Amino acid sequence: MFWTPQDRSRSHRPDDRQIPDRRAHHPDLSKLQGWKSMQAEADIPEGEWEKEKAWALRMGLTAADSIEDRSIPTFARGELPHYAGINTFLKAPYTEDVTEVGNYDACVLGAPFDGGTTYRPGTRFGPQGVRKISALYTPYNYEMGIDLREQMSLCDAGDIFTIPGNIEKTFDQISRAVSHVFSSGSMPIIIGGDHSIGFPCVRGIAECTSKKIGIVHFDRHADIQEKDLDERMHTTPWFHSTNLPNVPAKNLVQVGIGGWQVPREAVKVARERETNIITMGDMEKMGVDKTAEMALEMAWDGVDMVYMSFDIDSIDCGFVPGTGWPEPGGFLPREALALASKVAAEGICGMELVEVSPPYDQSEITALMGTRVIVDVLGSLVASGKMGDHRKHIDKPVNLPMGDYDAARDGNRWSTPHKKG
Numbered sequence: 129m130f131w132t133p134q135d136r137s138r139s140h141r142p143d144d145r146q147i148p149d150r151r152a153h154h155p156d157l158s159k160l161q162g163w164k165s166m167q168a169e170a171d172i173p174e175g176e177w178e179k180e181k182a183w184a185l186r187m188g189l190t191a192a193d194s195i196e197d198r199s200i201p202t203f204a205r206g207e208l209p210h211y212a213g214i215n216t217f218l219k220a221p222y223t224e225d226v227t228e229v230g231n232y233d234a235c236v237l238g239a240p241f242d243g244g245t246t247y248r249p250g251t252r253f254g255p256q257g258v259r260k261i262s263a264l265y266t267p268y269n270y271e272m273g274i275d276l277r278e279q280m281s282l283c284d285a286g287d288i289f290t291i292p293g294n295i296e297k298t299f300d301q302i303s304r305a306v307s308h309v310f311s312s313g314s315m316p317i318i319i320g321g322d323h324s325i326g327f328p329c330v331r332g333i334a335e336c337t338s339k340k341i342g343i344v345h346f347d348r349h350a351d352i353q354e355k356d357l358d359e360r361m362h363t364t365p366w367f368h369s370t371n372l373p374n375v376p377a378k379n380l381v382q383v384g385i386g387g388w389q390v391p392r393e394a395v396k397v398a399r400e401r402e403t404n405i406i407t408m409g410d411m412e413k414m415g416v417d418k419t420a421e422m423a424l425e426m427a428w429d430g431v432d433m434v435y436m437s438f439d440i441d442s443i444d445c446g447f448v449p450g451t452g453w454p455e456p457g458g459f460l461p462r463e464a465l466a467l468a469s470k471v472a473a474e475g476i477c478g479m480e481l482v483e484v485s486p487p488y489d490q491s492e493i494t495a496l497m498g499t500r501v502i503v504d505v506l507g508s509l510v511a512s513g514k515m516g517d518h519r520k521h522i523d524k525p526v527n528l529p530m531g532d533y534d535a536a537r538d539g540n541r542w543s544t545p546h547k548k549g
């Protein structure tokens with residue numbers, strides 16, 4: 129044998145073994161990300177994983193004697209197995225008590241609302257759909273060389289109590305929830321829901337700070353008209369967001385816009401307010417790196433933080449059938465993920481992932497794409513060291529009152545307190 133797995137100086141491709149000529153063109157492995165990532169993994173700590181396994185044995189009890197791996201519990205707890213368990217996003221801890229969200233760098237919260245939809249409904253099931261397929265993932269990313277579980281903390285606060293028949297009451301609930309999370313110091317990651325939630329999400333953050341906020345908005349649609357069908361529907365979030373005193377329209381950057389679903393009313397508003405639109409064609413001409421650079425430059429110009437709004441329909445509808453207004457000609461998944469990562473690498477104060485509609489989805493691929501956008505953004509924030517950068521701008525935190533239920537006195541819900549002792 130000319131080749132053994134230990135021989136790093138030679139090709140890893142078995143086909144090359146007998147063809148010395150090809151070795152002249154052999155790549156320098158140390159220049160490949162594949163090689164670098166392989167080395168980088170050794171430096172990522174594993175303490176949190178060890179902690180999770182110990183925790184699982186405490187919560188889920190030790191396993192049957194026949195099971196050799198003694199880190200396996202009887203009841204599935206935490207990450208494994210991927211098909212089992214009650215799914216929070218990425219199996220992150222459920223902060224049923226939302227006063228605890230401040231203990232985490234980032235907090236996932238669902239905004240299950242599709243009352244702002246003007247065509248296909250179903251995004252009220254978006255948070256559940258994304259959580260379900262997020263169970264597929266482990267928190268480690270080979271290429272990025274990061275492990276979310278080891279390098280950041282994450283919780284899932286569950287869903288906001290939306291009011292299905294009432295857009296305005298729902299907006300108030302969403303803003304309140306987002307302001308609570310943001311005020312706690314945790315970075316809100318909101319899973320929609322249709323795109324109408326963009327406005328209350330930004331409003332929730334904006335009210336907790338005197339600082340200015342820019343927005344990078346990935347979409348096929350401009351979503352900036354004042355009203356649609358006489359209400360503030362999912363075609364309107366940026367009109368109302370850029371009415372907020374600390375959310376300048378000139379710092380709204382809309383990436384991926386195009387096709388036959390951009391209403392003229394929206395274009396008039398974009399022109400009047402001088403927002404920035406980068407079309408899919410622009411992106412194709414400039415490439416991903418240049419597009420991200422330009423978007424960042426415009427979004428960050430004179431502001432203190434940037435919010436990311438990612439509409440899943442910005443990706444070509446062939447990849448994301450489960451969405452409200454599918455439009456051909458969108459981003460390739462690789463482009464979308466790279467753009468989202470590059471924008472996140474400069475730091476964000478929060479993000480929303482909207483328009484995943486599980487009833488229209490096939491094989492959960494749209495929800496899967498949504499999950500990827502979120503985990504890639506988190507990975508990028510961790511890799512760039514920008515996670516938590518928004519905290520210094522929270523200068524008007526809200527403090528929401530809680531009810532007077534006393535768990536120590538009354539026991540856990542659905543429990544029988546007197547049986548406890």
Ligand SMILES: [Mn+2]
Nearest residue numbers: 347349439441
């Ligand atoms: Mn859209």
